[in-house]
Amino acid sequence: MTASLPAGATVASLTGVSVAYDGRLVLRDVDVEVTAGEVVAVLGSNGAGKSTLVRALLGLTPVAAGAVRLFGTPLQQFGDWGRIGFVPQRVGATSGVPATVREVVAAGRLSRQRRFARTRPADRAAVLDALATVGLADRARDSVATLSGGQQQRVLIARALACEPELLVLDEPTSGVDADNQHALAGALGLLVERRVTVLCVAHELGPIGPLLTRAITLASGRVLHDGAPPTADHVHDHDPAHAHPVHHHLDDGHASRAWGLG
Amino acid sequence: MPDLLQPDILQFDFMRRALLAALLVGLAAPAVGVFLVQKRLALMGDGIGHVALTGVALGFLLGTAPVLTAVVVASIGAVVIELVRQQGRTSGDVALALMFYGGIAGGVLLIGLAPGGTNANLLSYLFGSLTAVSRSDVYVISALSLLLLTLLLAVGREMFAVCHDEEHARVSGLPVRTLNLLLAVLAAVTVTVSMRVVGLLLVSALMVVPVAAAQQLVRGFRATVVAALGIGVLAAVSGVSGSFYADTAPGALIVVVALGVFALTSLTAAALRRRRPPAALEGLALRPGQAG
Numbered sequence: 001m002t003a004s005l006p007a008g009a010t011v012a013s014l015t016g017v018s019v020a021y022d023g024r025l026v027l028r029d030v031d032v033e034v035t036a037g038e039v040v041a042v043l044g045s046n047g048a049g050k051s052t053l054v055r056a057l058l059g060l061t062p063v064a065a066g067a068v069r070l071f072g073t074p075l076q077q078f079g080d081w082g083r084i085g086f087v088p089q090r091v092g093a094t095s096g097v098p099a100t101v102r103e104v105v106a107a108g109r110l111s112r113q114r115r116f117a118r119t120r121p122a123d124r125a126a127v128l129d130a131l132a133t134v135g136l137a138d139r140a141r142d143s144v145a146t147l148s149g150g151q152q153q154r155v156l157i158a159r160a161l162a163c164e165p166e167l168l169v170l171d172e173p174t175s176g177v178d179a180d181n182q183h184a185l186a187g188a189l190g191l192l193v194e195r196r197v198t199v200l201c202v203a204h205e206l207g208p209i210g211p212l213l214t215r216a217i218t219l220a221s222g223r224v225l226h227d228g229a230p231p232t233a234d235h236v237h238d239h240d241p242a243h244a245h246p247v248h249h250h251l252d253d254g255h256a257s258r259a260w261g262l263g
Numbered sequence: 264m265p266d267l268l269q270p271d272i273l274q275f276d277f278m279r280r281a282l283l284a285a286l287l288v289g290l291a292a293p294a295v296g297v298f299l300v301q302k303r304l305a306l307m308g309d310g311i312g313h314v315a316l317t318g319v320a321l322g323f324l325l326g327t328a329p330v331l332t333a334v335v336v337a338s339i340g341a342v343v344i345e346l347v348r349q350q351g352r353t354s355g356d357v358a359l360a361l362m363f364y365g366g367i368a369g370g371v372l373l374i375g376l377a378p379g380g381t382n383a384n385l386l387s388y389l390f391g392s393l394t395a396v397s398r399s400d401v402y403v404i405s406a407l408s409l410l411l412l413t414l415l416l417a418v419g420r421e422m423f424a425v426c427h428d429e430e431h432a433r434v435s436g437l438p439v440r441t442l443n444l445l446l447a448v449l450a451a452v453t454v455t456v457s458m459r460v461v462g463l464l465l466v467s468a469l470m471v472v473p474v475a476a477a478q479q480l481v482r483g484f485r486a487t488v489v490a491a492l493g494i495g496v497l498a499a500v501s502g503v504s505g506s507f508y509a510d511t512a513p514g515a516l517i518v519v520v521a522l523g524v525f526a527l528t529s530l531t532a533a534a535l536r537r538r539r540p541p542a543a544l545e546g547l548a549l550r551p552g553q554a555g
């Protein structure tokens with residue numbers, strides 16, 4: 001995974017963005033900027049606009065006002081989607097027809113492949129590497145339907161990693177995931193942070209990914225309530241900026257490797 | 264296969280045409296159907312079949328080939344269904360129902376207006392007919408099925424990604440809208456290509472049942488496709504051959520054979536699950552009955 005951008009370069013930005021669903025504003029005049037190498041959480045209660053923020057950033061939800069840029073390019077003109085890995089908010093990795101773990105993860109490689117081109121050895125290697133990163137290399141040939149909910153979530157993360165992204169966007173990756181899989185997920189994120197991948201993660205509760213964060217954005221009623229140092233794990237449920245204070249050990253190696261063992 | 268294809272049925276021109284058509288339809292219908300099932304739109308082929316009936320009747324009314332008008336009308340119908348689906352409104356369900364009933368009513372109404380037309384003209388289109396496959400039908404069916412299979416082979420990877428997770432596919436930069444519309448049109452083409460053999464009312468079964476049968480026994484998407492095409496060809500060819508001897512409409516026998524294969528594979532799958540030790544069922548316990 002390459003992080004060609006210098007630290008501090010703007011990876012993604014929303015400027016004065018408002019989003020409306022059926023005439024109701026769910027994001028109001030939001031300014032957010034994510035720079036290379038940051039690990040940013042988007043926090044807030046249900047309905048605060050967390051998911052809408054990342055959906056607007058990725059063009060999945062039209063904006064009513066404001067400007068969105070990815071890697072310095074306005075969203076409408078952006079076409080370099082291989083630089084972005086996305087883990088949508090989704091229950092399970094199954095569809096109406098069985099698919100192997102490897103088939104699902106390989107779909108994440110398409111953004112780096114030319115249309116109608118044959119799959120190259122580099123593409124296969126990237127898919128296997130992504131599976132290894134989430135600790136599911138030994139399940140590559142299994143049907144995703146035979147995996148637990150938490151393992152399926154890790155399959156979706158591997159799919160996002162298959163394009164070797166510079167920016168990884170995750171929408172509530174830990175919701176409904178058991179503790180073991182949350183630790184495995186945090187372990188995978190820890191490896192990415194080491195590779196200098198920029199991470200933007202929507203979360204209802206932080207759990208084991210808390211120590212990885214360099215910054216947190218808290219939303220309330222579609223506005224940015226707080227943007228700065230991440231809260232400590234103890235106070236994450238409060239969503240109260242008064243409780244937030246800096247976490248210095250933003251990559252706890254011991255923690256990450258312990259989590260890795262649980263994969 | 265040699266048991267099913269007694270040499271005597273190949274002595275008849277109409278049977279040779281019907282068997283060639285069955286072979287192509289047996290490949291094309293599950294090839295498109297697998298993506299519809301993946302998107303959980305298994306009944307879309309049924310809806311398109313209803314709309315195609317209006318196209319068939321329009322052909323009689325205008326004095327042109329019903330297959331051609333059916334392709335056009337079914338494609339328009341399929342695109343409208345897809346656009347309604349993309350809107351994602353809850354009323355989309357009702358909108359689809361209106362189209363299905365409109366398709367049948369339009370067909371019956373238009374055939375009544377056609378000079379000398381009666382509902383009997385529609386019957387062979389509704390249930391399929393061995394003698395109905397003309398030489399020009401074979402050309403149309405061959406050209407369209409080969410085009411369809413080539414297209415799916417070319418965009419299969421991308422189509423899999425879109426049907427598996429549309430939002431992820433959009434963030435991967437795939438032309439999601441175009442692929443969705445392509446699938447809708449391919450489904451319409453499949454319906455019209457298959458209607459001479461299977462019939463409009465049963466064509467959706469040939470798109471869906473082989474896929475349902477295949478996925479009982481395999482773990483992956485590619486394996487499902489290969490198995491579904493095999494089951495589709497088996498059902499179509501043996502159904503057409505059998506209906507020659509039994510003197511029945513081929514569509515019904517094709518679907519009965521496909522359902523028979525489904526019963527066999529699901530029983531086999533159930534037996535295999537019972538024999539496997541519980542430790543191997545780790546993940547399955549969370550999602551009982553999940554087919555895929």
